[in-house]
Amino acid sequence: MTPPLFTIDAILKATGGRTEGIEAEAINSISIDSRELGPDALFVAIKGDRFDGHDFVDAALANGAVAALVSEGRGSGPGRIVVPDALGGLRDLARAARARSRAFIVGVTGSVGKTTTKEALRVVFEAAGETHASIKSFNNHWGVPLMLARMPETAQFGIFEMGMNALDEIRPLSQMVRPHVAVITAIAPAHLERLGSLENIARAKAEIFDGLEPGGTALVNADHAQIGDLIAASAAAKVNSLLTFGFARGTDWQIVNPQSAADRSFATVLHGDRQYALALGVSGRHMLSNATAALATAHIAGIEPDVAIRALAGFGAQPGRGLRKTLGPAAKPLLLIDESYNANTASMVAALDVFSAIDAPGGRKILVLGDMLELGEQADNLHAGLAEAVRMSGAERVHLVGKHMAALAAALPGGLVASHAETVGNGEDVIVADLAYGDAIMVKGSNGVGLARIVNAITARFEKS
Structure with missing residues (x-):
């Protein structure tokens, strides 16, 4: 019972x-x-x-x-x-759930990819035993204790995502979760408005090390300039075991020979004298990185690599994070790529790179890009800096939403920008009216911009032939 x-x-x-x-x-x-x-x-x-x-x-x-x-x-x-x-009581229940648990616990944070990595971990661990994982993006001061309090005593694995907007927010979450492995997916320009620099972002993310169980492992992405900051932070937190993953040479879990098709990704992952063939049902270098974090974490947890590799073969994109919808008639559908949940410069460039490899089913390639929020004084420059990635994406028309996207509009060739609206409400009708069956469209922006409304409007208009 x-x-x-x-x-x-x-x-x-x-x-x-x-x-x-x-x-x-x-x-x-x-x-x-x-x-x-x-x-x-x-x-x-x-x-x-x-x-x-x-x-x-x-x-x-x-x-x-x-x-x-x-x-x-x-x-x-x-x-x-x-x-x-009541919130303090919820935290007390979370601590009680953790204290009675004998599960292998993983904590995940990072500027980009943490929810996708959490989902990749969930897929892998579910193949090995009873797994409890955070849902949606419940990763803040109430989301983490809620998810931890919900963990059954019988769970063999627990996976918890941790987010932040400022310093000293991840530390108490990690000390509550007490992970055996702390994963940092990447450091990128997110939350600059409150944190001010990439160095401070790295400091904030590194707070996850302060909750590691004795003998626990820090697993960090090496493909960013702040890797040295994270290594120093792990030493300051007296972490005995730090492992790296990514495309950089010399990482403990190195990704080589990456290849992406329209809806698949392939790579070889090197670890010591072993190599693993990684195949995913989703496109993008960033997805290969997220999956490699899951593969490495599974290895630390004692899960056979073959079990993890087989599980990851069925891993796909999540709603709002690259999920693809084929709408309308099979002969000439509209391809909708939903990236509406989150955006910063790193995730924008990664998504645009994926879009560059996509062909329209029989029409045009169209982008809808919304503001990247919480970038502070650097916001306009960072938006304008997306221009080259947009041009390389092969988009034929670009619709922009948000006040900071004016900077990108000014940096793009005039004929490429189809419309610019400061709000979703002002841009929705224009965007939907511009689409036709055969087009391929990607919608990408910060969740606060509300581009999910445009995704829903496109779906309602085109899902029936």
């Missing part, structure tokens, strides 16, 4: 809380959204930027939650577990 996620007694012991009219003896899921409740759910009433969960406690209990974790002084009534602070 599968044990419950937590008994009510275990919750009280972990949080120091008290009950008010609790009839249930255990919970089997945890949620912070009253509209999305799993079986025998505990609803945690955290206060977010836009909503306060305490306003939805009654709705959660009415929708099937068996209990609600609430802050002291924020209402009373049956079905409640009262703690000093």
Whole structure:
């Protein structure tokens, strides 16, 4: 019989809380959204930027939650577990889940590729045993404890993504997760607005080392200028084992002979005197790098390389991160590449490189590019700096969205820019009206720009022939 996620007694012991009219003896899921409740759910009433969960406690209990974790002084009534602070209580549950677990734990961070790498790790570890992994991009001060608290006691592997916007944000997350392997995917110009320099970004990402379990391993991408900063940070954190991966010569897991087709990637990965043939169902050098991180982590965890290689062969792009949709008639479809979830200069260049290898099914190659956010004073220069990559992509028409994309528009040949709008709302109709079956279109921008709305509009318009 599968044990419950937590008994009510275990919750009280972990949080120091008290009950008010609790009839249930255990919970089997945890949620912070009253509209999305799993079986025998505990609803945690955290206060977010836009909503306060305490306003939805009654709705959660009415929708099937068996209990609600609430802050002291924020209402009373049956079905409640009262703690000093609901978010603090969630963190207490996360620590309790970690303390009882015998799983092999991996933490993942980086400026680009962390969610894709987390998904590659999930695919590999699921082939080897019961695996618990973060969903979506739940990687912040509430997302990480929520994901950790949800980890079943029976899990053999746990994979947790950690993000940040400033210094001193990843450290407490890593100290809560206590990974056996800490993966850093890359250092790139993201969050410059608050951090100011690549060196500070490297410092912030290196905080993941401070939570490593004794004897744990740091696994870092070597294909960026801040690799020396990460090596120094690992030494300062007294990490005994640091391994590197990437295309750079001399890495512990070196990628050689990379090849990409329209929807496939191939490479050889060298490790010591062994070499592994890596084949993925998705295109791009960056995807080969993410998969190599998963292969190396699996090796550290004791998973046979053949198991990892077979699992990675079925690994594909995720929604908002390169997922491809073929819409309309088979003879002449519209090819839509959805990269709408995230963007910085490194991921933009990588996506444009993938787009360069793609042929339109029978029409034109079209780009929709949205602002890269949180780049601070360097934003306009970094947007303008994309011009060469856009030209090399083979795009015949480019639609731009966001105020900083004005800098890219000025750097591109005038005939290439089909439109520029400061908001999605102002650009959506123009973009959709410009498309036709046979075109290949890639949509790429930071999530905050809202380009998912354009992806949805294109899908609705063209998915039926």
